Every structure is written in C-alpha cells, then in structure tokens.
Amino acid sequence: MTFTIGVDLGGTKTAAGLVRADGSVTFRVTAATPAASGPEAVLATIVDLASTVIDSAPGAVIAGCGIGAAGVIDPVSRTVRAATDSLPGWAGTLLGDEIERRIGLPVATVNDVHAHALGEAIHGAGNGERTVLVVAAGTGIGGALVIDGALQSGRHGAAGHYGHIPAEEAAGITCSCGRVGHLEAIASGPAILAAYLRRGGASAADTQAVFARADEGDALAAEVIAIAATAMGRAIGGLINSLDPDLVIVGGGLASAGARWWDTVVAAARGESMDLLTGCRIVQPTLGADSAIVGAASLVSAA
Numbered sequence: 001m002t003f004t005i006g007v008d009l010g011g012t013k014t015a016a017g018l019v020r021a022d023g024s025v026t027f028r029v030t031a032a033t034p035a036a037s038g039p040e041a042v043l044a045t046i047v048d049l050a051s052t053v054i055d056s057a058p059g060a061v062i063a064g065c066g067i068g069a070a071g072v073i074d075p076v077s078r079t080v081r082a083a084t085d086s087l088p089g090w091a092g093t094l095l096g097d098e099i100e101r102r103i104g105l106p107v108a109t110v111n112d113v114h115a116h117a118l119g120e121a122i123h124g125a126g127n128g129e130r131t132v133l134v135v136a137a138g139t140g141i142g143g144a145l146v147i148d149g150a151l152q153s154g155r156h157g158a159a160g161h162y163g164h165i166p167a168e169e170a171a172g173i174t175c176s177c178g179r180v181g182h183l184e185a186i187a188s189g190p191a192i193l194a195a196y197l198r199r200g201g202a203s204a205a206d207t208q209a210v211f212a213r214a215d216e217g218d219a220l221a222a223e224v225i226a227i228a229a230t231a232m233g234r235a236i237g238g239l240i241n242s243l244d245p246d247l248v249i250v251g252g253g254l255a256s257a258g259a260r261w262w263d264t265v266v267a268a269a270r271g272e273s274m275d276l277l278t279g280c281r282i283v284q285p286t287l288g289a290d291s292a293i294v295g296a297a298s299l300v301s302a303a
C-alpha cells in the first residue's frame with residue numbers, strides 16, 4: 001500500500017499525518033508553530049513532523065508530502081505569495097522547494113483553507129459528488145470550489161475568498177482586506193463581536209459570549225447574529241446561482257455554533273436561490289480536524 005504525508009500548517013499549530021489512498025489517517029503528530037521565530041523555524045518544524053511520520057511506518061511506500069499552509073500559495077512555483085501577521089516574514093518562502101530538498105520526497109503545496117476544502121470535497125461530506133462548493137465561516141470567511149476532485153485555485157492561488165464578496169449588510173464597514181462593505185466585515189466571528197460592541201452591547205470577551213447572550217434573551221446579540229447569518233446565507237445563495245453545485249459544505253467555527261446561525265444561513269441561501277436551485281443540499285463537514293491533512297495529502301496521490 002502507498003501512503004502520503006499530509007501537513008496542516010496554521011499560525012498556532014502544525015499537524016502532520018500518514019494518509020491512505022482512501023483518505024483515512026493512520027498516524028498523527030502535532031507541534032506548536034514557531035511563528036514568531038520566522039520562516040526557517042517553521043520550515044524546520046514541518047521537516048521534524050514529516051520525519052516523525054516517516055519513522056512511524058518503517059518499510060511503507062510514501063509517495064510524497066502535501067502541505068496545506070496559511071497564506072496565499074502559488075500553485076505552480078509553490079512559494080508563499082502573501083501571508084498575514086499570524087506568520088511574520090512568511091511571504092516569499094520557497095515552501096515547496098525547501099521541504100522537498102530536506103525530506104527527499106515530492107512535495108505539493110496548497111493554501112490551508114483550500115486543503116480543508118479538498119479533504120471534505122473528496123473524502124468527507126462531498127465524497128462521490130462532482131461539483132462541490134465548500135465554505136468556511138469562522139475568524140475569516142473563505143472556501144473553495146472542487147470539480148471532479150480538482151481544486152479550482154485560480155491564476156494566483158487566491159480563488160475562494162468568498163468573504164470578500166460585496167454584501168449590503170456590510171455597507172460602510174471596513175473589511176480585513178482594506179476594502180469597504182465586504183461580507184467578512186459583517187459575517188465573520190470577529191465581525192459579529194465587533195457589531196455587538198459597536199451597537200452598544202455590554203462588554204463581551206469573544207464571539208462565543210455574544211452567542212451565549214443571544215440564547216439568554218439578549219435581543220441585540222440575537223439581532224447581530226441574525227444579520228451576520230443572513231448575509232452569509234445570501235452570499236451562499238448567490239454562489240449556488242452562479243455555480244450550480246451538487247453540494248454545498250459549510251464548515252468553520254460558526255457552522256458548529258448551533259441552530260440559531262445554521263438555520264438562518266440555510267433559510268437565507270434558499271431565499272436567494274433561483275427556483276431551479278432551491279433544492280441544492282447544504283450540509284456540515286464530516287472529517288473534523290483531519291480535513292486539511294487529508295486534503296493536502298490528496299494533492300500528492302492525485303499527481
């Protein structure tokens with residue numbers, strides 16, 4: 001049997017696993033991401049974890065290593081084109097070349113959101129479907145379109161930034177990208193907290209606290225969540241109209257926040273969908289924490 005290594009590199013934690021061709025993960029290892037120490041330390045951590053995975057399976061045939069990494073990853077040159085403050089100095093890193101040279105195996109690279117989406121689309125909730133739209137709603141809002149198992153990453157590897165679609169609910173609010181009026185500025189987790197505080201809500205530690213207050217009867221908390229979920233759902237409806245997917249998978253921290261958010265998103269998506277498309281299925285992910293490892297690994301087995 002041939003295995004692949006999947007790596008999920010985030011701003012705080014890096015995970016690696018040994019993955020079978022069917023997408024099952026047989027061994028996992030994690031480490032803190034030394035983000036503040038710079039790209040060289042991050043690369044060394046990936047190599048350490050990959051080596052541990054290789055050592056876990058003596059004699060196994062390992063076809064290569066797929067890495068899902070934070071930042072915009074160029075799909076051809078395998079370099080980091082852009083990164084956020086969560087990985088200082090990460091932009092410009094020759095991710096694919098450096099890891100390939102150090103572990104001696106073929107390496108494929110992909111953005112971490114795309115890795116999650118690929119895993120879910122191929123081996124998770126989207127298994128067996130042709131056109132799968134994956135949306136992740138949490139700290140940020142992103143996702144990917146996967147057609148016949150192939151990620152549609154776009155010219156710059158940047159496709160799937162669904163949080164940066166214009167949304168009327170976000171009118172006048174500055175987005176994390178610097179533009180004004182994008183979906184993420186009203187519908188992400190931090191945006192829900194910000195809206196609650198901006199409109200006079202009592203001090204709240206985090207977005208979860210706003211959800212808890214809504215459940216306790218706080219009308220303002222319920223309203224800002226409803227506005228966020230409606231904006232998210234309307235955007236998904238618009239994507240359904242433009243892509244006609246077989247299935248939409250909606251994951252991320254907000255998707256597991258309960259029926260208040262989920263039911264509003266689905267209703268808004270249905271309300272925005274054209275008559276022909278109102279039956280498009282909208283479901284939750286099934287792979288849990290393994291999705292990015294499995295998705296990144298799939299890039300190697302597909303090669």
Ligand SMILES: [Zn+2]
Pocket residue numbers: 163164165175176177178179182184
């Ligand atoms: Zn934006």
